[in-house]
Amino acid sequence: MTTYLDMNATAPVLEEVAELVRTMLLEEYGNAGSRTHEFGAEAKKAVEKARQQVAEVIGANKSEVIFTSGATESNNIAILGLKQHAEEYNKKHIITTKIEHKAVLEPVQYLQTCGFEVSYLDVDERGLIDPQQLRGLLREDTVLVSIMHVNNETGSVQPLSEICEVLGEHDPYLHVDAAQSFGKLSMGLENSRIDLVSVSGHKVYAPKGVGALIMRKRGFIRPPLAPIMFGGGQEKGLRPGTLAVPLIAGLGLACEIATKEASNWQEHAQSLKTTLMAGLDGLGAKYNGCDTSPFTLNFSVPGVNSEAAMVMLKGIIAVSNGSACTSSSYAPSHVLTAMQLDEERIAGAIRASWGPMTDSVPVEQIVNTLKQLQC
Template identity: 40%
Template sequence: MTDPIYLDHNATTPVAPEVFAALAPWLQSHFGNPSSSHVYGRRAAQAVAQARAQVAGLIGAQPSEIVLTGCATEANNLALLGLARAADSRMRHLVISSIEHPAVAAPAQALRDQGWEVTVVGVDEFGRVSAAEVEQALRPDTALVSVMHANNEVGTLQPIAEIAALTRPRGILLHTDAAQSVGKLAVNVDALGVDLLTIAGHKFGAPKGIGALYVRAGTPILHLLHGADQERGLRPGTENVALIVALGAACALAAAELPSLSERLRTLRDRLHQRLVAGAPALQLNGHREHRLPNTLHVSFPGVTGRALLADAADTVAASLGSACHSEQDAVSGVLAAMGIDAARASGAVRLSVGRTTSTDDVERAAAALVASWARLNGH
């Protein structure tokens, strides 16, 4: 048996061959501790510095503004909780959106438990936050606004630059979880106007277990862990050199491929959508038609559940109902509920996400398999 066609690149991506080639020597030959003063340590420290520069280069930042972390979840926690630790005691108000990943929603709840006030701003039927509603939520004691750059389920892009134009004049810090967008489309921290930005390596060709947090120079933030002074003391602990090198290589690869990769992903995504609509005319698109990730297609099949559809097509297609970071359940996704999508439409939803390894033939065969499963389950 051959493996099914992989259409779950928003959950994780295969490690790019170029990335694996870059990291492999650092698992064996180059084993030094970057804090050591001898040649082995200096070699490792230089590799970390190069990777940091590659990460910074991808998003238009300075290397000194990059904090390397174990994952995007850690980066999000450091952004919210680290900033809260550094905030003036009179500034204890946080604004987030109703569609944030648990890696933002959970630390926000932790701050609420500590006495912070948290305002949750809703989204429209396309899963898009209104900058005007964010402005209405801002208060004199607002310390931070955190709105994701691209939704991990429906792919909708958020108006981060518009929000930044509201927060910056007020001296309010802005964080965006860009785990899904970095590596898939051009992301520049100055164009977005953000003070903090989260990166997840495994979403664009690096292994799982490595991420980064961009922290604009001058942003007040304190460490969550106690230890030595690695990562300016914000992330103490001996660096995972191999995975840091891998993240740097993935960023360099993305920088070289964008924007042609974005256009290729968009073409594959739209072709997949066209084929599905041709076979299941009542198919409904979830998310914004224009303002969304180039690789993400979130649709609802009529008359079936998404779970039954993917189970029936599992020999040919590997995809998901939504976020891989949520528990298995048949309840309506929190994102879809926030968008006002009813239970019947939500139950038929599937998330199909293409990647740099996806081919046109993959799209054609996957679409045919999904349509066939839909027809079979509907008794056609």
Template identity: 45%
Template structure:
């Protein structure tokens, strides 16, 4: 069986979460908007319980939670949903970082084409944003600052709690894309100064296809969101459409388990990382870690190996180990990692980098086999181009 070392792309479904999901796909199939009978009432109860469970992760109110299809939709709602307020208040400046996920950079690119001034801030070679740089670039017309909780490629945690503290008395909103940190880095996301938090279930052993936008003080209009989709009045009118009760209930269960087991999960993952670091350090492959390990999540390691053909390595490893060269969201797009580029990595390093990411139950692979397979994928630069040329001819021929 192939060992999954690509858990940042998606985690396996926890059996306890699967049980909740199946229960609601079976007898609890009602529409939560149909409150005139028991089927609808049971579904409504499940949705509201999940709302409480998701809110608890970040110390928010249940009324702050808007269920969505995932973090991508949540990011679009958070940023696009503030656009009308920005136009009306003449606040058209947006600050973000050069290492954000495409689900943040995409909607911001659209806003940039709609007369918003979007400013991308650099990060240091350690992959981390300097909070003081944000403060230096703030303007009176800044609408929102958007910074990810942890980077999906490097696992580097960003200083979101410190930023929330610094932005507390500034007249702008603070959004955190927490796709990779929700349910993992608990304390940082509980800072009351974070106005908007995007989350998804499938990074915390929940199902794909469900997430949430948490908007603190939503009931009191602290965050003046407008919908980007239009239809019925579900989710406070901000996310129309029949709520997928089974997915939402499963998300709630996954969120509750994430809080209960956070310390134990982190400890197990940290031990796995120590073992992987030991193996790589003794391999003779001269690995270089991308990101300051003091700020990297315990389940992620982004590694550059000189002269490694990363694509070849992924192909050679796949019979026993699943790894990636970067973000799953960029699989269908060409070009090097914008994250590593923003960290100042050399062009040659971009094609020689692998991301390892694991889960609490990930078994150790055959380390000797992994190292020997990586050695097979280490080539001199000319040999790399020859191999890629052959692969291209094979595909077209």
């Protein structure tokens, strides 16, 4: 049986979460916007409970949480939603990094076509930014700094506390794409200097199709986001459309479980990672990224091409060689390219990722298969 090691792409739903979603779909199916009967009232109650559960992961207030379809939509609202404010105050400079997910890079690139200027932070060979470069790029007209927490390809963890310290009392809003960390590796996200946090449901063992955007208030004022879609007054007017109550309830429960279990999950994940690395060390593997998440290992084995490896590993493990959102593209990884790794190392890069449902990793089979490709 194939061992699934691609949980950075998507992960299975926790059993308790799946059962709750099923119940909400079949028995408690009211519309949270219906005010005239108990079905609607119960649905709204479920949504507000989930809002609290999501907020508690990072010590936010439930009033600061809006629900979306996932981190991609949350990123778009956080970035494009500032356009009107930026134009009104003539603050049209954005800072981001070269290794962001396309769900950040493409909205930013769109704003460039609208007259915005974008500065891109470099990363070193570890996949980490230099907070001092950020300090040097800040300007009076900088409206937004958008930096992911944990990279989806390498697992490199950006130094959020140092980033927040550099921003200090500067005005720009700080947006963090926390798709790969929220609930699993949340340390740092509780920093009140982070204004906007994007959350993905299916990366924290909730269903696909649901996420959240946490909008911290400065004082009593929330970030000045304008809606990017129209057609209803839901979610403080920022995200119109009937709320997906079953999915939202599932996300809430997943967040509650994560709050209780995160340290156990991290310990288990690190054990799997250490075991796999011990086997790969014998092949002379190089590890792409540093200070990485225990849930991710990106590695290159000398003499082994990742495409050939994935073919040979079919039936043993399911892994990837990049982001699932760009898997149809054969262009070299923009993340590993930004890290200035050599072409052979990039061509050989394989990403393995796991979670609490991963009992073990078939290290011996993996090593023996890769060894054949080295010959």
